Amino acid sequence: MEQLSSEEVRETHNVYPARDAERSQHAFDTERIEAAGKTEAPIGVFDSGVGGLSVLSALRQELPHENYVYFGDTAHCPYGMRSDAEIIELSSRGSQFLIEQGAKLIVLACNTASQAALTTLRATFSVPFVGVVPAVKPAARATKKGRIGVAATNQASKALYLRQLIEWRTRWTRS
Numbered sequence: 001m002e003q004l005s006s007e008e009v010r011e012t013h014n015v016y017p018a019r020d021a022e023r024s025q026h027a028f029d030t031e032r033i034e035a036a037g038k039t040e041a042p043i044g045v046f047d048s049g050v051g052g053l054s055v056l057s058a059l060r061q062e063l064p065h066e067n068y069v070y071f072g073d074t075a076h077c078p079y080g081m082r083s084d085a086e087i088i089e090l091s092s093r094g095s096q097f098l099i100e101q102g103a104k105l106i107v108l109a110c111n112t113a114s115q116a117a118l119t120t121l122r123a124t125f126s127v128p129f130v131g132v133v134p135a136v137k138p139a140a141r142a143t144k145k146g147r148i149g150v151a152a153t154n155q156a157s158k159a160l161y162l163r164q165l166i167e168w169r170t171r172w173t174r175s
Contacts, residue, residue, distance in 0.1 A: 080153020
């Protein structure tokens with residue numbers, strides 16, 4: 001049996017030294033080039049319609065030097081009347097489109113899609129996903145009378161995620 005040197009093992013299995021002193025200049029150069037490509041890559045913003053434009057606007061204010069690509073699925077909106085399976089399928093297609101456009105990260109600017117599809121999208125694609133969901137926890141902490149309002153579609157109001165947040169809020173205010 002042929003023995004591999006430690007360098008050959010590192011190259012074959014992409015195991016890199018933990019300390020910078022053990023790394024080659026080539027490794028540093030390669031990582032810098034890869035990182036530079038990612039900083040130029042756009043942030044993808046996905047919504048079931050045009051409501052996500054307000055999310056895009058806020059992102060542009062907070063991160064003005066980033067590039068963005070927006071996909072509003074107006075052909076299939078509203079998502080609030082669809083099943084979870086349909087929302088997951090449509091969200092997957094929209095996300096795939098944004099990835100094909102080079103998105104380095106995808107903001108799911110649709111509350112309904114965030115609740116129904118976010119876990120599946122994170123498990124399916126290698127890019128990071130950020131979802132938008134009702135701000136139940138911060139609202140529960142801020143309320144003085146123990147009441148908050150949540151604006152949601154039919155589908156989002158029935159979502160397990162929202163029910164769990166409401167249960168959390170109930171437990172939190174009792175303790």
